[in-house]
Amino acid sequence: MRRSARDMDKVQRVLTRRTLLLGGIQAAFIGGLAMRMRYMQVDQADQFRLLAEENRINIRLIPPSRGELFDRNGAIIAQNTPSYRIVMVREDAGDVDAVVANLQRLIPLDPEELDRALAEMRRSPPFLPVTLADQISWEHISKVAVNAPALPGITPEVGLTRVYPQASDFAHVVGYVGPVSDYDLSQIQDPEPVLRIPRFQIGKVGLEAKQEDLLRGKAGAKRVEVNANGRVMRELDRREGKPGADLQLTVDSALQSYVQARLGQESAAAVVIDCETGDLRAIASAPSFDPNLFVRGISVADYRGLTEDPYRPLANKSVQGAYPPGSTFKMITAMAALEAGITNPEETVYCPGFLEVSNRRFHCWKRGGHGHMNLEESLEQSCDVYYYDVALKVGIDRISAMAEEFGLGVRHDIPMSAVARGLAPNRDWKARVHGQDWLVGDTANASIGQGFMLASPLQLAVMTARIATGRKVAPRLVKSIDGVEQPSGAGEPLAVNQANLRRLRKGMYAVSNNRRGTAYRSRILADDNRMAGKTGTSQVRNITAAERAAGVIRNEDLPWERRDHALFVCFAPFDNPRFAVSVVVEHGGGGSTAAAPIARDILLQALYDGFPPLESYPAKDRSRIEAQQERLRRELRPVTRPEDKDRA
Template identity: 60%
Template structure:
């Protein structure tokens, strides 16, 4: 049908209107785009320029160089070594599994390594570099660098890692570092940003942990330009961090090595102190372990071996081991009685081999007794009954006060974590902790360092230094190599006549034929020592065991035998060092601890292997054989320079 003119006109109007609407919409959209383009190009150009730069430029934290640790003579105890490693960033890597698979074809990566890398990548932010492998060889790191285009997000780096050149010698004192854990971060209110770097290492034990803030330093920063796959093209800017402070310890590394080797095969501790300054020259806990194992990631096998060792190598026995001090405590009881005016030290007490107190019989170590003894002979022969009697006269309160005055029962402020405070028991302590009243028998036991009394080897060394000097010597482990004046200790104000008797008793312990440590005497002129043996009971032999034929300590299993102790200072006339030795389950102090104490003392005085002339003539052949065996194990050849003419 033919359309009319009117229909044609209506159709034309409709098309024109729709065209105008569509054209207007197009014009509006175009105008908006132009306006937005103008806004972005002119008004927001700086902002988008910065965003583009952020996509092209990465800002990275630079771990600071950890401070070094030296001994008193400048020997390196804790240092840093070059460490080639490979890191990966999740936001640049794309397919993580594919990249890790390619990487494992270039360097050895165990399943544990791969799993740890995946876990760390998911745990941290996408832009944080995660260490996949470290301590790589130059050949391995070169292969990774050569294949970088096929490894998006992967970067080979060279950093520093902690190393302990003296290995076992300093593990308990210096400690070791390890990767930051969640527990470490939770313990801090405001963690240093550098701690967020995966596998960043901080101090975990010893001085490394206690002095972490000084050793760590301050992180630096680096701006680098990267390409589309995250590969570093060039470094744009670098702000170096501040390295950690170096520390100088009072320890003598050679003496420390000697003490540990001298205790080889034993579970024990030895402490050597400078009596003038309180400097700790040796703090040896045996057996030890290699701190480098923890830095590199100790295996389950190695760690379980340390945990299951009955000699407890992970425990720092010098500061954490608490032992009944046994007869090394008798000087405390003697001075408490003198201070109380209960004896003049000259009166003689009869020892029949036991004393009956409150219906209980307390035995002397010599079953037949010592006869009539005064203070000096009671110390040198270690008569228990004499000190039982003195304790009944002066009481536990005065014994406790004198014990603290001599440095026992005190937690010393040293840069090592977990220092034990020992135990000076009081009436209130027993009431609070045992819900019982103090008994007379408790005082009797305490008088010879048994019962509730506990001390650490460090505390026993402090006590010995104070007896040798009449000064409140305090131990110290760090020193300033630039210091001019020696630290001065306050006086203990113990009467000289009292100390003369105590020191004479300790001198005769070692140098009198009836002294308990006579076989460990020193005959070299000017190097004689004064000391005191001690034996602390761990378990008593039961009647059933006696009936079964177990009569002496050597018949018991090792872990039920008595602890052996020895304390001494030397030289007698002008004391320079104080020594404390504890041999766990060693049996008797005179047989197990005193010979070790003598050798360590002579090594300290002679700055090396003791000369044979310092030993009694009948012992020299045996000592020489022991020294030959010892020389093969010593780390420092300088220890062998002493003549044995």
């Protein structure tokens, strides 16, 4: 049936409307799609570019090169050496256990180190690289590189590790570095991101810890492109960090090595200070330890051996040890009395061998007494009664103030761990700390460096340098930072009468050079290097009245830990002091027999900048000294200088 023209026209109109509607819908869809594409490709381009790059580009921190340490002559004390290592990024590795298993088929991995690394990996962010093996050979590095496609997330790297060429010689001065621990992070407010890199090393003790901010430097960063397996394909760009500052110390490596060797296996400490500048030329504690053991984590057996040693090799006795100074304190008591006008150098005190104080006898070391003693004689023969007598007249408060003027009871500002303040007690201190009144007997004990009185070998060296120069010499350990010289420790003149100081020095000269002097056997014969000194012996036990009546037990007949400490302080040359030395030998017995010979040898070594001529020693000692020098020459550690490092 044919449709009419009217019907055809109607159908045509319907089709046209539907076509227009469909076309409009299509145009709207296409327009919306175009607008969305424009929005994503133009307006949101940066965001999607970043998302894409995050899938293929990693930003990794570049640990800074740690500042190196040198002695006063440029010899290397702490340096950075290249170290090959294997690191893993957990998020790039995928199946960590499978990748580690493949790695173990190629190179040997220490089980203990691997367990430690996997534990670090579990508690670290997945994007941080964790060291699986360190200080490995080039052969092993090559194997890993060749098999890279089978080891996703594994990267061989060349890093830097800390090495201490002088080993035990500087262990107590420099300390050591070690991996950052959770405890370390808890002690730092807002720690830098680089500190969160597993195995990143920071200073743990000693100068390494105290100068951490200077030595660490600032981290850099690099952008690397990785493939779908996490394998680094190329480095896109790099921003280098700032290396740590190089520090030059005041210590002389050759002298430090000699001092450490001369102390040997004694439980002892020695300090050598430059009288002119305050520079610490040597600062040693014995026995020592090898700080290289701590850099990558010391074994349980090695650490137990150090902690269980009764001679305490981990303790820095030179600055941390606080000992009764014994008779080395007598110069302070004498100076307090002279400055107060209580006595004069010619006034004498009679010594019958004891002094009655509050119904108690305070004994002199010489049982029969010394007879009449003036200042010089009392120092020369170390008469205790002389100092009991003048101390009771001058009082503890003046003695305490004089001790602080000469550097005792003061924490000296040097960048070493646990620097002791020592103790120069007075009435207020005892009332505050013990809640008790100060007794007359306390003053008698303090006058000869016993009782509450405490001093470190560093403080005793400073005291001696101040006596020798009449200036407030302050110890200095850091000579320069990145070549910038640090302030001298020469100091201003002491607030005392210089004439009184000269009388003290004369008494110390008699100790070493007069036949009755307690250190006469350790004298120096060279006229231009004559030594002035003072012996000291500090008790670590009480001697009962019954023991005195029966005869005091000799030190050599006592167990080691009950023997007296031996001390000696000295300076030379007498007329123009260059160096001051203090030596403490724990439980060494008498200062004249145990400490004075060591201090004399160290002082001569410093004066001659090497082994002194045998003519400097008394004739009867020369054959023994010659044998000793030969033995020490064999024990001294070679000194590494910068030119040696460059040549290597």
